[in-house]
Amino acid sequence: DQQVKQNSPSLSVQEGRISILNCDYTNSMFDYFLWYKKYPAEGPTFLISISSIKDKNEDGRFTVFLNKSAKHLSLHIVPSQPGDSAVYFCAASAGGYGQNFVFGPGTRLSVLP
Amino acid sequence: GAVVSQHPSRVICKSGTSVKIECRSLDFQATTMFWYRQFPKKSLMLMATSNEGSKATYEQGVEKDKFLINHASLTLSTLTVTSAHPEDSSFYICSTKGGGGGDTQYFGPGTRLTVL
Numbered sequence: 001d002q003q004v005k006q007n008s009p010s011l012s013v014q015e016g017r018i019s020i021l022n023c024d025y026t027n028s029m030f031d032y033f034l035w036y037k038k039y040p041a042e043g044p045t046f047l048i049s050i051s052s053i054k055d056k057n058e059d060g061r062f063t064v065f066l067n068k069s070a071k072h073l074s075l076h077i078v079p080s081q082p083g084d085s086a087v088y089f090c091a092a093s094a095g096g097y098g099q100n101f102v103f104g105p106g107t108r109l110s111v112l113p
Numbered sequence: 114g115a116v117v118s119q120h121p122s123r124v125i126c127k128s129g130t131s132v133k134i135e136c137r138s139l140d141f142q143a144t145t146m147f148w149y150r151q152f153p154k155k156s157l158m159l160m161a162t163s164n165e166g167s168k169a170t171y172e173q174g175v176e177k178d179k180f181l182i183n184h185a186s187l188t189l190s191t192l193t194v195t196s197a198h199p200e201d202s203s204f205y206i207c208s209t210k211g212g213g214g215g216d217t218q219y220f221g222p223g224t225r226l227t228v229l
Contacts, residue, residue, distance in 0.1 A: 002116075009217060034155065046155035089218075101206070103220035 003027045004092050006104040015113050019077040023090035023104055026071065030092040034101070035064060035075045038087045047088075048075070080111045116140050117209055119221035126197055127229055134192045134224045136207035142187040143209035147218070148180075151204040163190040197228040 005024045013019045021035075031052035036044035050057040050064045050073065057064050063076045077084055087108045091101040116139040126132050136146055144165045149157040161182050162170045169182035181193040194201055206223040 036157070041159070043149050043157035043159040045157075049155070087218075089220075091220075101204075101220075102222055103206075103208070103218075105217045105219055 002105070003030075004090060004102045004104040006088075006090060006107045008107050009105075010108040010110070012110045012112060013080045015082060015111055016079045019075075019080045019084065019109055019111065021075040021077075021088050021090075021107050021109065023073045023075075024071060025073075025092050025102075027092070027094065027102070028071070029094035030102075031095065032093045033064070033066060033073050034091045035062075036089040036091060036103075037084075038089060038106070044089050077109075080109075082111050082113050085109055085111045117143075117207065117219045117221040119207060119224050121224060122222060123225045123227075125227045125229065128198055129196055131193055131195045132197055132226060134194070134205055134207075134226075136190045136192070136221050138188045138209050138219075141209060141219070143190075144187060145210045146184060146190040147208045147210075148182060148190070148192050149206045149208070151206065151223075157206065160192075165190075194226065197226070199228045202226055202228045 003026050034049040035047045037047045038044040048059050048062050048064050050066050055066050066073045087106045089103050089106045091103045093101045118137045120135045124132055146163040148160045150160050151157050159172050160175045163182050163184040165184045165187050171177045179195055184190040204223050204225050208218040208220040
């Protein structure tokens with residue numbers, strides 16, 4: 001069974017608006033979470049991370065929110081730009097960074113001009 | 114979604130030895146599998162695309178004689194790191210393409226290789 005789920009395979013957003021990508025997990029031992037961005041024919045590129053001791057981490061236009069009780073995290077991109085169009089993967093690990101990661105299946109974001 | 118396993122999850126070996134990593138698609142026939150390597154800044158570098166029944170396609174800069182890939186069946190791809198050196202120490206992860214031609218990928222749990 002998938003321990004990390006991204007239930008929306010795709011999302012379309014207008015340029016300038018907010019993009020919200022969601023991720024749910026089932027393993028309560030996960031304590032470190034990452035978001036990756038992937039362009040075609042490339043490997044996923046690290047975007048932003050969050051430790052379970054926090055509920056929010058912000059880096060420029062990207063903010064990740066973590067709701068431990070709901071086992072849910074989300075990535076907010078504000079404002080969305082056409083260059084943000086890519087596939088986004090969330091990943092989780094137990095025991096902090098350095099342990100093996102479990103990836104979700106990805107969500108394709110299309111930002112429309 | 115598909116379930117992908119990797120074996121072993123961790124391996125420690127001596128310099129000069131070869132290490133084989135298995136990637137299995139447990140409930141999905143994967144004609145295509147991808148092999149990635151994680152670098153210190155956490156991004157994953159695509160090493161090669163493994164196609165069932167044919168030779169793998171390696172990305173530029175990846176030594177095909179050092180990283181041997183065999184995709185012998187629809188459920189199994191193997192990556193062999195030959196004559197491993199400490200600089201090969203990394204986190205190796207495989208994934209399969211989802212069905213239906215979409216962007217979904219199902220990742221294995223990864224293998225952490227440490228070369229002493």
